Amino acid sequence: MRVEVPIGTVHPALIEPFRTRLWIEDETVVDCEITYNAAHRGIERILEGVPVLKAAMIAEKVCGLCSHFHLWNSIRATEKAMGVVPTERAQYIRVLVAELERIHSHMFFIGHACEVLGHETFVYRAFELREPVMRILFELSGNRVHYAVPVLGGIRPRANPSDESLAKIRAYVKDFEPKLEAFIERFMSDPLVMSRVTGTGVLKKADAEELYAVGPTARASGVNNDVRQQMPEYKPFDYNIILLGAGDNKARVALRCLEVKESLRIISQALDNLPQGPVLSDVKLNFDTGFSEAYIEAPRGELYHVLRVDAKGKVRNYRIRTPTPTNLASMERACIGDHLTDAVLTIASCDPCLSCSSRALVVDAKTGKEKVFDYASGVGCRK
Amino acid sequence: MIKKTARKKSVHAMLVYTGGCNGCEIEVLNCLFSPYYDLEQYRVMFTFNPREADVLVVTGPITVRTLPQLKAIYKCMAEPKAVVAVGACANMGGIYVNVYGDLGPSDQIAGPLEKIIPVDGYAVGCAPRPEEIINAVASVIPKLMEAKP
Numbered sequence: 001m002r003v004e005v006p007i008g009t010v011h012p013a014l015i016e017p018f019r020t021r022l023w024i025e026d027e028t029v030v031d032c033e034i035t036y037n038a039a040h041r042g043i044e045r046i047l048e049g050v051p052v053l054k055a056a057m058i059a060e061k062v063c064g065l066c067s068h069f070h071l072w073n074s075i076r077a078t079e080k081a082m083g084v085v086p087t088e089r090a091q092y093i094r095v096l097v098a099e100l101e102r103i104h105s106h107m108f109f110i111g112h113a114c115e116v117l118g119h120e121t122f123v124y125r126a127f128e129l130r131e132p133v134m135r136i137l138f139e140l141s142g143n144r145v146h147y148a149v150p151v152l153g154g155i156r157p158r159a160n161p162s163d164e165s166l167a168k169i170r171a172y173v174k175d176f177e178p179k180l181e182a183f184i185e186r187f188m189s190d191p192l193v194m195s196r197v198t199g200t201g202v203l204k205k206a207d208a209e210e211l212y213a214v215g216p217t218a219r220a221s222g223v224n225n226d227v228r229q230q231m232p233e234y235k236p237f238d239y240n241i242i243l244l245g246a247g248d249n250k251a252r253v254a255l256r257c258l259e260v261k262e263s264l265r266i267i268s269q270a271l272d273n274l275p276q277g278p279v280l281s282d283v284k285l286n287f288d289t290g291f292s293e294a295y296i297e298a299p300r301g302e303l304y305h306v307l308r309v310d311a312k313g314k315v316r317n318y319r320i321r322t323p324t325p326t327n328l329a330s331m332e333r334a335c336i337g338d339h340l341t342d343a344v345l346t347i348a349s350c351d352p353c354l355s356c357s358s359r360a361l362v363v364d365a366k367t368g369k370e371k372v373f374d375y376a377s378g379v380g381c382r383k
Numbered sequence: 384m385i386k387k388t389a390r391k392k393s394v395h396a397m398l399v400y401t402g403g404c405n406g407c408e409i410e411v412l413n414c415l416f417s418p419y420y421d422l423e424q425y426r427v428m429f430t431f432n433p434r435e436a437d438v439l440v441v442t443g444p445i446t447v448r449t450l451p452q453l454k455a456i457y458k459c460m461a462e463p464k465a466v467v468a469v470g471a472c473a474n475m476g477g478i479y480v481n482v483y484g485d486l487g488p489s490d491q492i493a494g495p496l497e498k499i500i501p502v503d504g505y506a507v508g509c510a511p512r513p514e515e516i517i518n519a520v521a522s523v524i525p526k527l528m529e530a531k532p
Binding site for chain 1: 398399400401402403404405406407408409410412413416417418419431443444446448449452456477478479481482483484485486488489490491492509510512
């Protein structure tokens with residue numbers, strides 16, 4: 001007998017408002033549907049016709065976990081459109097902040113995954129490791145969440161680190177590495193945690209390729225799609241792209257642990273080779289540009305911004321595609337065939353960040369009709 | 384007397400996310416799970432059951448689609464209850480309401496929170512620091528104590 005288990009919109013297992021419908025047969029998940037439009041704020045709509053720098057400021061507020069990536073990518077798209085080249089020191093500091101943010105996002109993910117598992121000690125340990133990163137970012141930029149470091153042509157002068165704060169970051173990196181090693185060793189050898197995550201929520205490589213999974217979700221299944229390889233900002237750095245083949249929950253958690261280590265390597269290289277010089281280049285504003293797009297590797301995967309600047313210096317046709325909507329299909333596929341209790345863990349292990357994803361149009365190819373996902377009225381949902 | 388003592392020793396807070404950017408949510412969870420802040424030392428426990436909750440911590444600008452859920456959760460809570468608005472969005476609608484673009488204000492935002500339910504505590508900032516959130520939650524505890532049982 002097929003039974004439907006609806007979870008959400010507001011539910012203990014889900015921090016963010018989204019609805020998961022699971023169809024089960026004898027407690028085995030046979031089908032899954034995720035509906036996620038509850039946090040729709042209409043950001044792309046309000047961005048139409050605001051000045052470029054203001055648009056970048058609001059693009060930052062799309063997501064609190066990867067705010068630097070949104071702002072950086074928005075600035076990159078604008079710089080590409082206007083032909084502005086940022087200074088070298090600014091590029092290094094942008095990468096530095098980005099990798100710090102990747103660490104805190106991944107540590108938050110590990111904490112959240114442990115919370116879903118019900119292992120509170122590891123939640124506390126992950127958050128304990130995460131807190132110094134937040135303090136470093138606070139020291140560097142003056143805010144704990146929205147750092148607002150990049151501006152057009154460089155970085156905000158406030159975020160230009162002095163020798164003192166550089167020494168602080170160095171000391172932190174030195175201090176963090178053994179702690180992280182100890183945490184990973186303890187975490188990956190814990191029989192309780194491993195019994196829950198090993199072999200559950202398997203996403204095969206073929207499925208990941210078919211469903212266009214991005215970011216760590218795809219890399220845990222062995223698909224290499226790290227956008228950092230194509231980014232000129234990451235050219236000077238030596239780092240490895242982690243690929244794991246298993247595609248289960250264990251691989252997804254382990255991959256993030258290993259990525260944090262690589263981020264630490266990038267940070268120490270950026271600190272050692274940080275060039276001297278100005279952090280802001282001479283900006284000559286060119287308006288009336290064509291469409292300009294930029295891709296970036298956010299903690300959850302590929303992030304895409306596209307915009308156009310009109311003759312008055314206002315932003316037109318701003319579109320953002322975040323990694324989570326692309327990964328939703330993978331989450332739905334990975335749940336199937338597992339026990340009911342593993343489903344929420346599988347969804348959490350793909351690290352959904354639905355605050356930035358909330359928009360979707362369903363286009364019926366036959367009639368050309370468009371409709372928006374809306375769980376309240378059931379439009380766009382499966383009957 | 385027993386009720387009052389019991390209430391004082393275990394204040395239950397519930398987090399409701401109404402479509403913010405995740406920034407405030409992380410900081411609220413940081414208060415709860417980080418050993419640096421640890422709300423439980425002030426005898427504030429975290430729950431996701433509205434019938435158990437004394438304090439409702441609301442983050443986000445209250446999108447139109449989360450409005451019915453928020454009202455339902457507030458109705459479920461037993462008296463005495465208090466509401467804390469965390470973040471610039473919950474306090475004033477945030478930047479999402481109007482940035483004076485060509486298409487005008489966003490019609491997806493039902494906030495700020497004060498228009499919907501009475502608010503007792505405020506934590507301001509984008510995003511507020513954990514200290515401010517703890518301060519705001521602690522500031523509504525006297526209201527719970529003074530309420531008639």
